[in-house]
Amino acid sequence: MTDSQTSAAPKPLEGGTLWLAALVLAAANFVAVLDTTIANVSVPNIAGGLAVSSSQGTYVITSYAVAEAITVPLTGWLAARLGTVRLFIGSMVLFGVFSLLCGMAGSLETLVLFRVLQGLAGGPLMPMSQTLLLRIFPKEKTGAAIGLWSMTTLIAPIMGPILGGVLCDQVSWPWIFWINVPITMLCGYAGWKLLKSQESLRENIRVDAVGLGLLVVWVAALQIMLDEGKNLDWFNSAEIVALTVTAVIGFAAFLIWELTEKNPVVNLRVFRHRGYWASVLTISLAFGSFFGATVLTPQWLQSYMGYTATEAGHATAMSGILAVLVAPLVAQLSTRVDPRPLVFMGVMWLGGVTLYRSFSTTDMGFWQVALPLLFQGVGMPFFFVPLTGLAMASVEPEEMASAAGLMSFMRTLSGAFATSLVTTAWEDKASYNHADLVGSIDPGGTTLRSLQESGMSLDAASNQLNQLLQSQSIMLSTNQIFWLTGISFVVAACAIWLAPRPTRVADTSQAH
Structure with a gap:
């Protein structure tokens, strides 16, 4: 950095301006993270509204995640070329425009196109909101900046399924996208007024x-x-x-x-550090497992357990409640002790709960579904917070920005791939289970005759038996996916021991 650049560094904000700007930045991070989960419970509604299958409806999730992952490695270059504030405001406004277009889409192809564009616009919002928060707060209040950013990152995934469910049930699915429009436009206007003094110098660097x-x-x-x-x-x-x-x-x-x-564009040389690649392997396996199960749960509850989108959202969001409460404790612990046992315990906890869920039945009540998800939340901060610190402590200080971007890219990409794999395997296993159970559900035709003797027609009786068969096939398939996901968590937990004990503590404020 040159002397002119150093002298041009903007001063932190103060008083009411500081907190107004902080709220704008927190809101930007909130809507970007919210849109990774708000569509999860809405897939059946979107699929029904656009006359496509539920498995095709998941393209709405994967297209956004992949597009966002692709943009993350470009954030540093875009910020240098455009300026951090211009990039942040531009991303915010474009995110709102594409959210509007997503809600107006009349076909799955159009919706996926606008979701891709929304993901490309939303990619820089998370890292830029974090960068600007750290810039506007005085050094002595850096902890408050990181705390505010972390809380929105944890709360948004909890709110996503609830908000998505309520909007789908009470209004219609386009509103899960339209709700972003007033927030982004207001934040874009207020952000420019409050943050333009914080603009960085632009550099003409090659991409x-x-x-x-x-x-x-x-x-x-x-x-x-x-x-x-x-x-x-x-x-x-x-x-x-x-x-x-x-x-x-x-x-x-x-x-x-x-x-x-x-x-x-992606600095792969950081993989020469054993602690870093072991951390990335762990977070990719663990986050992929977590996100795959999180996408599957509301689809199963809505399509085969009779839940409304709101009820499925409430059940799914349970996993975030204890996560928010435990996160501050984990943040303190991870700076004082070897993070590897914390990560191991956290990921094993997630695996144990998921394996427990593989014994689900079709007659479970709401709390039998929701309580395991509630307790699963305890493990989330234990795996995410110390793992980020371990990864950043494993690379050289000048490599932290690249390492953080690549880690975010791998995390997001693993979630998108897991979504596709889980939804495909779920339906394939259900078809296999259906064929396997056909011969055993009523081998002598006794149940069919009993239903006919009770007054049902042959078609009605056959249809009822087929519904029972389909319900059990899906339940078996769901349990099989949970079991495989649980095993994946166990593998991820063991992978962390490939990392050496860290010799220093990293400044994780650079992690995206």
């Missing part, structure tokens, strides 16, 4: 266009392959084979280019 292009190609090809595989009969389809080849070649070319490029 790694080849690396970015390869990143988009292999990630998009892999995600489309996962989303469309079931519908196109996997590798019996020439399209799926072509997508797989594109993803493999694109990924290999991306690795080679990024490892040899002087200014890569």
